[in-house]
Amino acid sequence: MAHHSLGFVPKKSQKVSRTLMITYVPTDIEDPEIIIKHFHEAYPGCVVTRVHFCYDVRTLIDLDDQRRHAMRGRLFYTAMAKKTGKVMIRIHPCSRLCFCKCWTCFREVDAEQYYSELEEQLTDEFNAELNRVPLKRLDLVFVTFQDSRMVKRIREDYKFIQCGVHPQQSSVTTTVKSYHWRVAPAPHPKDIIWQHLSVRRFLWWARFLAINIFLFFLFFFLTTPAIIINTIDMYNVTRPLEKLQSPIVTQFFPSLMLWAFTVILPLIVYLSAFLEAHWTRSSQNLIIVHKCYVFLVFMVVILPSMGLTSLDVFFRWLFDIYYLEQASIRFQCVFLPDNGAFFVSYVITASLLGTGMELLRLGSLFCYSIRLFFSRSEPERAHIRKNQATDFQYGREYAWMMNVFSVVMAYSITCPIIVPFGLLYLCMKHLTDRYNMYYSYAPTKLNEQIHMAAVFQATFAPLLGLFWMLFFSILRLGPFHNITIFSLSTLLISIIIAIFGIFLRKLWMVSDYKPEEDEIQTVFDMEPSSTTSTPTSLLYVATVLQEPELNLTPASSPARHTYGTMNSQPEEGEEESGLRGFAGEMDSAQFQEGLELEGQNQYH
Known part of the structure; x- marks a missing residue:
């Protein structure tokens, strides 16, 4: 992985952008000339x-x-009405659950009229909200300069502003309050999640801390997979399986349950990242990589290996002051070599059953079926089918793969038999992900930092194995045994080498890269301005503001004839062209956004 990551840097993927993202700009500034005047005078x-x-x-x-x-929906049913006549639909979300037509909530309505009136209502609301948008200014500004050297100069001036060092001033400094600004390189325009920019930093951090503190207490102390399995055993749920006297069932069922819970619980962690309202997709994926990996390693490896496998014992040890007087915690039973057999079964289950389930994509199939089941009309079902091809979730998949890799590395010394099955898992995972990325998922826009994060996690896995070897030696042989001292020395040397390698790589990434002139101009800056292309001045603007007019022309409702037209019915050519555009959008819109970034090296 480290060798593969050498292809990422140094190259054009570095943020040699001529645009800066500036926060804490006063919202009462409406004239961009004030911002321009400040930079001209200060720099x-x-x-x-x-x-x-x-x-x-x-x-x-x-x-x-x-x-x-x-x-x-209006275009679809208008075209269908010309061929088959009026189409009646039931608009209740649960209408497919009941076939009775007598209920008021399940009554049928004219499909074309319903969608036409709904379109008019939403268009009026959209236009009203569009007129209110200029009144909802944020304290965030994107400023583009002529040369990247100017950007570097300004960034260096604002580098130590949090330490009380004031940047250069101008005649409008008191107006723009540049001493409060925070300056950072602007992310890729298509990487920005525009609807999340309105979440202010204080509220963002408050939400982020609240979500992750809740997850910390939920997963680390209450619902680790080992705790759930032992709690289930307390109620004799698995007793019928033990009576089967089948070694296949009795040995693989606990590991199967552990694998199932390590799939379900990180899914909650994965979904929580979307509640944190990250500003960019790259930062969202990066948080998913690190957070899922940390939670998985603690749930699967660290806490079960340290003996935290029972809620009853844990709470008695934590809160009962007389517990240690009546019983003793035998740490010699921690890090047993026999634990490796359980994790061997876990890796085998993840290799054969886990990768097969990823090919089936049962979770996505279940959500897809639920959405289809509660759809109200054929256009909704067509829209659901179009959007079922989602992006490949590198963050979740990297964390899941690195978790199994960490399990293999942690027990590779005390239980070497786990290594061949770990290799089997990596091979099966590679083939499964390769197939899914090519045939099951849409093209993904991704920053190379996601891949680098996986490389750092892969570096941590051997260190975890050395930690396990050191703890095993201390508990079995004593702290002053030769093997214990050798394990400690090896661990310290490995940590120093890993830290030195990380800093050396970052230093090499910064110092070795010198952008050329053609790299300074990004593909957006080199875009020729013409009447047919999107103007470059609209690049760092939300797409909904760039294209207020839809390609699909809205039509008036058949129930309303107050627009002064001679014919209330839309022209046949207009509707057919709109329907062709609708069909083409259904076929190719999902992959168009990925193709737009095909020639760009910033996202992989």
Whole structure:
């Protein structure tokens, strides 16, 4: 993995961007010329080419999605009405559960009229919200400069602003309050999650800490897989399986349950990352990589190996002051070599059953079936089928693979038989992910930091194995045995080498890379301006603000004839062209966004 990561840097993927993301800009500034004047006076020679203000577009994006959905339904049923006549549908979400037509909530309505009226209503709400957007300014600004050297100069000036060092000032410093600014390189425009920019940093950190503290107490002390399995055993749930006297069932069922819980519990961790409202998709995936890996390693390896496998014993040891007087905790029973047999079964289960389940994608199939079951009309089902091809979740898959790799490395010394099965898992995982990425998932926009995070986690796995060897030697042979001293020395040397390698790699990434002139201009800056292409001045603007007019032209409702037209029915050519556009969008829209980034090396 480290050898493969050498292909990431140094190259154009580094953030040699001419755009800066500036936060804590006063929201009462409406004229971009004030920002331009500040940079011209404070930094002579710096030329600002574009200034983009950011707005709260959460409601606008939701309304835009809803009206696009209504427009697809209107186009679909308008074309169908011309062929088969009026189409009646039931619009209740649970209408497919009941076939009775007498209920009021399940009554049938004219499909074309319903979607036309819904489209008009949502379009009016969208236009009203679009007019209110300029009043919802955020304290976030994207500023593009003529040269990347100007960006470097400004970043160095703001590097120590949190330490009380004031940057250079201008005649409008008191107006723009540049001494409160925070300056950072601007992320890729398509990497920004625009609806999350309105979550302020204090609220973001409060939400982030609350979610992760809750997960910490939930997973570390209450619901580790080993605790769940032992709690189930307390109620004799697995007793019928033991009566079968089948070694296959009795030996593999606990590891199967451990694998099942290590799939379900990290899914909660994975979904919690979406509640944290990250500003960019790369940071969201990066958090998923680290958070899922830490939770998985603690749940699967560290806590069970340290003997934390029973809630009853844990709470008695934690809160009962007389417990240690009546009983003793035998730490000599921790890190037993016999634990390796349990984890061998776990790795075998993950290799054969886990990778097979990833090919089946039962979780995605279940969610897909539920969404289809509660869909109200054929356009909704077509939209669900189009959106079922999601991005490949590198963060979750990296964390899951590195967790199994850490299990293998942790017990590779005390239980060497686990190594061949670990190799089997890596081979099966490679083949499974290769197939899924090629045929099951949409192209993914990703920063190389995700891959580098997986490399660092792979570096931590051998250190975990050395830790296990050291603890095993201390408990079995004593702290002053030759093998214990050798294990400690090896561990310290390995940690020093790993830390030195990480810092050396980061230093090499920064110092060795020198951008060329053609790299300074990104693909967005080199885009020719024409009447047919999107203007470059709209690059760091939310897509919903770039394209307020839809390609699919909305039509008036058949029930309303107050628009002054001679014919209330839409033209046949217009509807057919709109339907063709709708069909083409259904076929290719999911993969178009990935193809747009095919020639860019910033995201892999």
